[in-house]
Amino acid sequence: MAERSFKEEVKQLKLGAGEEFKGEAILAVTKALLQSGVSYVSGYQGAPISHLIDVLNDANEMLQELGVRFESSANEAAAAASLAVSVNYPLRGACTFKAPVGTNVASDALANLSSGGVKGGALIIVGEDYGEGSSIMQERSHAFAMKSQMWLLDPRPNVQTIVDMVEKGFQLSEVSNTAVMLQLRIRACHVYGSFIAKDNKRSEFSRLDALQNPVRDVSRYALPPFTYQHEHEKIEQRWPAAVKFIKDNKINEFFDGEAKDIGIVMQGGMYNGVLRAMEIMGLADVYGNSRIPLYVLNATYPLVDDEFVEFCAGKKAIMVVEEGQPEFIEQAINTMLRRRDIQTRIEGKSVLPMAGEYTGSVLKAGLQKFCIAHRPDLLAPDEPPQTNKSLPAALETLGTNVQGRPPSFCTGCPERPIFSAMKLVQREVGPLHVSADIGCHTFASLQPFNIGQTTMGYGLGGAGASPLSGQGGKRPVAVVGDGGFWHNGLVSSVGHQVFNKTDGVMLIVDNGYAAATGGQDILSSAANVETRSTQHPIEKAVRGVGVEWVKHITRTYDVAKMRDTLREALTTDVKGPKVIIASSECMLNKQRRVKPLLRAAVKRGERVVRERFGVDPDTCTGDHSCIRLSGCPSLTIAPNPDPLRRDPVTKVINSCVGCGNCGEVAHAAILCPSFFRASIIDNPTRWDFFKQRIRDAVIGFFQRRLERKMVSA
Numbered sequence: 088m089a090e091r092s093f094k095e096e097v098k099q100l101k102l103g104a105g106e107e108f109k110g111e112a113i114l115a116v117t118k119a120l121l122q123s124g125v126s127y128v129s130g131y132q133g134a135p136i137s138h139l140i141d142v143l144n145d146a147n148e149m150l151q152e153l154g155v156r157f158e159s160s161a162n163e164a165a166a167a168a169s170l171a172v173s174v175n176y177p178l179r180g181a182c183t184f185k186a187p188v189g190t191n192v193a194s195d196a197l198a199n200l201s202s203g204g205v206k207g208g209a210l211i212i213v214g215e216d217y218g219e220g221s222s223i224m225q226e227r228s229h230a231f232a233m234k235s236q237m238w239l240l241d242p243r244p245n246v247q248t249i250v251d252m253v254e255k256g257f258q259l260s261e262v263s264n265t266a267v268m269l270q271l272r273i274r275a276c277h278v279y280g281s282f283i284a285k286d287n288k289r290s291e292f293s294r295l296d297a298l299q300n301p302v303r304d305v306s307r308y309a310l311p312p313f314t315y316q317h318e319h320e321k322i323e324q325r326w327p328a329a330v331k332f333i334k335d336n337k338i339n340e341f342f343d344g345e346a347k348d349i350g351i352v353m354q355g356g357m358y359n360g361v362l363r364a365m366e367i368m369g370l371a372d373v374y375g376n377s378r379i380p381l382y383v384l385n386a387t388y389p390l391v392d393d394e395f396v397e398f399c400a401g402k403k404a405i406m407v408v409e410e411g412q413p414e415f416i417e418q419a420i421n422t423m424l425r426r427r428d429i430q431t432r433i434e435g436k437s438v439l440p441m442a443g444e445y446t447g448s449v450l451k452a453g454l455q456k457f458c459i460a461h462r463p464d465l466l467a468p469d470e471p472p473q474t475n476k477s478l479p480a481a482l483e484t485l486g487t488n489v490q491g492r493p494p495s496f497c498t499g500c501p502e503r504p505i506f507s508a509m510k511l512v513q514r515e516v517g518p519l520h521v522s523a524d525i526g527c528h529t530f531a532s533l534q535p536f537n538i539g540q541t542t543m544g545y546g547l548g549g550a551g552a553s554p555l556s557g558q559g560g561k562r563p564v565a566v567v568g569d570g571g572f573w574h575n576g577l578v579s580s581v582g583h584q585v586f587n588k589t590d591g592v593m594l595i596v597d598n599g600y601a602a603a604t605g606g607q608d609i610l611s612s613a614a615n616v617e618t619r620s621t622q623h624p625i626e627k628a629v630r631g632v633g634v635e636w637v638k639h640i641t642r643t644y645d646v647a648k649m650r651d652t653l654r655e656a657l658t659t660d661v662k663g664p665k666v667i668i669a670s671s672e673c674m675l676n677k678q679r680r681v682k683p684l685l686r687a688a689v690k691r692g693e694r695v696v697r698e699r700f701g702v703d704p705d706t707c708t709g710d711h712s713c714i715r716l717s718g719c720p721s722l723t724i725a726p727n728p729d730p731l732r733r734d735p736v737t738k739v740i741n742s743c744v745g746c747g748n749c750g751e752v753a754h755a756a757i758l759c760p761s762f763f764r765a766s767i768i769d770n771p772t773r774w775d776f777f778k779q780r781i782r783d784a785v786i787g788f789f790q791r792r793l794e795r796k797m798v799s800a
């Protein structure tokens with residue numbers, strides 16, 4: 088079950104020719120795929136294209152009606168490999184994943200695909216996770232396009248343009264026999280807008296046609312001697328065909344402006360940011376009318392030399408807005424102009440930073456430098472060089488007064504007790520070397536757990552630990568989530584440690600979903616999903632590849648058991664990989680699943696019990712080790728009610744979901760008995776009322792007696 092349902096929104100995918108589609112770009116992309124007559128779509132979720140996978144899942148019925156097969160790929164390599172279908176047949180297909188990490192994983196298939204080339208249009212929709220808020224290392228997909236010779240579209244964040252680029256992307260792919268990457272940045276994925284729909288198209292050639300009449304063309308294999316020929320095809324045929332198509336179809340856009348002796352060239356994805364910065368500076372209006380001529384590259388690879396020559400004619404300088412590094416486009420423009428002896432000055436990284444996201448303020452500062460150097464008259468005369476003085480002041484105020492809040496586990500997260508247990512075990516066995524992975528569990532590396540040395544990629548935790556195979560009574564620990572396990576971990580971590588006889592501990596954190604990417608189902612998910620095969624136990628898979636020491640904990644909140652099992656794995660005489668599977672359902676998904684059911688039950692008048700935890704302020708010692716060991720966001724501090732004590736007490740706030748971890752941790756760490764559990768009962772029965780009256784009477788009796796004693800003392 089995914090984070091967000093698109094069941095309502097996907098109805099728009101049925102719109103016919105002439106009707107207006109209104110909505111988010113991610114949905115518009117799906118509509119554009121259907122209008123383009125795709126036969127299959129595959130993908131692996133990840134920010135910022137997780138929602139595309141969710142949309143496709145929710146639209147599966149409609150896709151099937153159109154004969155489109157949608158696959159939830161095991162990983163990005165599998166997603167990219169599915170484009171093999173477009174190599175021999177006139178079948179259009181698309182795959183999607185996040186970049187650049189997904190592109191890294193997919194690169195084997197992408198390189199093979201690029202060598203042989205395609206007959207049917209092949210579109211790779213990459214969610215470029217670059218800039219503030221990104222969850223991964225800061226690199227660019229552009230390098231992949233260049234190294235494998237795939238074309239890269241980077242559309243203006245505008246729903247109409249994005250839809251056009253999907254359609255044109257397939258045509259470009261077919262005329263140049265090359266896979267095309269459609270890059271959607273974080274902000275582009277979530278931009279809202281409208282476009283006039285076309286009818287959905289069913290592919291004329293069907294998947295059944297392919298099965299019934301298999302085509303074999305050995306020259307399309309990525310094998311010698313054909314690979315040598317492929318390289319020549321790329322340079323001599325496919326590239327020129329792509330350049331011609333981009334030019335003839337006006338994929339890139341020119342916007343005129345009065346300051347004709349200068350210009351700005353930008354990646355399509357930068358357009359909205361640049362125009363907003365220009366608008367603030369008085370260089371453009373809100374409708375996009377610019378005073379400086381603009382050249383917008385909706386295709387950033389390959390570049391069209393002739394268009395640059397045309398744009399630079401009569402210009403003394405142009406500014407290149409290219410986010411990230413290396414500055415591939417700027418270097419290419421310099422080479423291009425140098426070869427033609429064109430003297431237009433190229434400003435780019437000379438006025439904009441080499442690293443980091445091009446936010447509005449960064450762009451403004453760059454534009455200002457460019458204008459000061461080449462057309463200072465365009466700037467408002469009273470504009471001070473540093474336009475925003477309040478920002479540094481605000482940053483300083485925030486920096487000194489606001490407590491940093493690192494990302495962490497959700498309230499009730501079943502992974503928190505696992506790492507509390509690991510902290511407790513470290514008290515006994517000393518500090519551990521922990522090779523982490525990708526997923527929610529990676530939050531253990533931050534406060535308050537501070538557990539984990541490295542993360543090397545999805546499903547790679549076990550491989551990252553393996554060289555430190557046990558010595559001197561110590562063993563390395565590796566963590567892999569259930570998402571990572573099925574993505575790649577079964578082979579690359581578990582199989583790897585078995586084969587190498589690694590003496591280590593692998594902890595498989597099983598919360599039932601690919602939780603960090605938005606709660607998608609995976610092979611071992613408990614849910615019954617009509618279109619997928621689920622409920623395949625991790626334990627069976629682990630034993631299947633040869634692990635003999637396997638313990639399965641089915642309730643991670645049992646901190647003492649978690650701690651004892653970890654200790655046993657770290658100290659047993661058994662050599663080789665020791666796997667602990669720690670299973671409890673992701674609390675976020677559980678709440679999403681359970682809350683509507685409970686609400687309905689309360690409405691029907693049924694008895695429903697919810698649990699909450701609390702701290703007895705009279706018992707709380709105020710040392711807050713419970714907070715440090717648990718880190719639950721619903722644990723906070725409150726003034727001490729005892730006038731003779733100054734330390735604030737721990738307090739459980741209302742966001743508590745009653746997982747009980749705080750109490751378990753306090754118990755396992757022998758902290759203090761101040762945690763209590765309360766049951767909130769909706770629609771109580773007579774028996775509930777009766778029990779409550781008895782309790783009130785008994786507790787009231789003792790309380791009154793205590794108070795009398797205290798008064799008389």
Ligand SMILES: O=C(O)C(=O)Cc1c[nH]c2ccccc12
Pocket residue numbers: 131132133134185188189192222223525544545603604
């Ligand atoms: O969803 C995200 O933000 C992720 O980073 C998860 C992810 C999806 N595919 C990957 C491939 C390599 C590393 C992380 C991921």
